[in-house]
Amino acid sequence: MINIDELKFDEKGLIPAIVVDSISKKVLTLAYMNRESLKISMEKGLTCFWSRSRQELWLKGETSGNYQHIVSITADCDKDALVVVVEKDGPACHMGTDSCFNNEIFQSEDKHEFSLEALMDLLKGRKIEKKEGSYTTYLFEKGIDKILKKVGEENTEVIIAAKADDKKETVYEIADLCYHVMVLMVEMGISVEDIHKELASRHVIDHKVKQEKMTK
Numbered sequence: 001m002i003n004i005d006e007l008k009f010d011e012k013g014l015i016p017a018i019v020v021d022s023i024s025k026k027v028l029t030l031a032y033m034n035r036e037s038l039k040i041s042m043e044k045g046l047t048c049f050w051s052r053s054r055q056e057l058w059l060k061g062e063t064s065g066n067y068q069h070i071v072s073i074t075a076d077c078d079k080d081a082l083v084v085v086v087e088k089d090g091p092a093c094h095m096g097t098d099s100c101f102n103n104e105i106f107q108s109e110d111k112h113e114f115s116l117e118a119l120m121d122l123l124k125g126r127k128i129e130k131k132e133g134s135y136t137t138y139l140f141e142k143g144i145d146k147i148l149k150k151v152g153e154e155n156t157e158v159i160i161a162a163k164a165d166d167k168k169e170t171v172y173e174i175a176d177l178c179y180h181v182m183v184l185m186v187e188m189g190i191s192v193e194d195i196h197k198e199l200a201s202r203h204v205i206d207h208k209v210k211q212e213k214m215t216k
Contacts, residue, residue, distance in 0.1 A: 002075060002079070004035060004038060004039070006075075006079055007038075007075060007079050007080070007082075008078065008079050008080040009034065009035065009080075010080075013034045013035065014032040014033065014034055014050060014052075015032065015033055015034075015038070015080060015081065015082060016030060016031075016032055016081045016082065017030070017031050017032065017033045017047075017049065017073075017081075017082040017083075017084050018030055018081070018082065018083050018084065019031065019047060019068065019084045019086055019092065020083060020084065020085050020086070021085075021086065021087075021088060021092075021099075022071045022085045022086060022087050023087070023192065023193055023196045024115060024117045024192075025115075026098070026099055026115075026117075027099060027101055028068075028086070028088065028092035028093075028098070028099045028100065029092045029093065029099070029100040029101075030100070031047075031049040031060075032049060032050050032052060033048070033049055033050055033082065034050045036050075036057065037049055037050045037057055037058075038073075038082075040057070040059070041070060041073070041084075042070075042073070044059075045069060045070050046059060046060065046061070046067050046068060046069060046070065047059075047060045047067075047068040047070060047084060047086060048060070061089060061090070064090065065089060065090060066088065066089050066090030066091055066092070067088070067089045067090075068084075068086040068087070068088050068089070068092070069086055069087045069088075069089070070084060070085070070086055071085040071086060071087060072084075072085045073085075116182075116192050117192055119179075119182060120182060120185070120186065120191070120192055122136075123136055123182055123183055123186045124186055126140065127140045127186055127187070136183060139180075139183050140183070140186075140187065143187075144184075144187055144188075147180065147183055147184050147187055148184070150180045150183075151177070151180045151181055151184055154173065154176045154177040154180050155177055157173040157176065157177070158170060158173040158174055158177050160173075161173045
């Protein structure tokens with residue numbers, strides 16, 4: 001790890017901090033820190049910035065409750081910019097949106113960004129809007145029993161493909177299983193974040209178990 005004294009603050013004593021969601025990996029905002037706000041951030045484990053407009057320290061969430069719990073802070077190769085990975089309690093933007101970056105300027109016609117969160121949003125839309133001819137809407141209309149049946153069927157297909165040592169088919173069937181599990185999640189009101197937190201808690205437990213075994 002490097003020391004704060006190794007960082008290169010600009011002529012105003014500031015360094016840009018790109019804040020990233022630890023779960024979605026989405027860029028939430030670009031803010032600035034000075035030495036004091038960076039030290040406070042590290043001590044509290046919460047993002048603290050320097051407000052250039054108000055010329056004062058700004059602990060994110062102090063008034064809104066939308067705190068950002070720091071997972072890690074990393075400097076770039078030149079040590080003049082930071083990436084701050086966080087777990088957030090609410091919207092990052094003062095406009096009430098998840099991220100400050102919402103004004104699209106360009107979108108490639110042949111390349112499309114994919115994320116589990118975007119797929120979940122699409123599935124939620126199918127549950128609410130009931131688009132005619134949509135297979136997803138059909139599943140929601142049939143209800144939990146149909147969804148569970150499909151999850152079971154796809155799980156079996158994964159086993160069959162893996163047992164046959166067919167990697168391509170196994171990937172295809174796992175994708176099918178993931179899709180149907182996500183439909184189940186929407187039906188039950190379970191978010192990607194819920195699963196992420198559960199897996200993260202198990203990782204901590206697993207790490208502790210390994211540490212205990214090493215010390216015995």
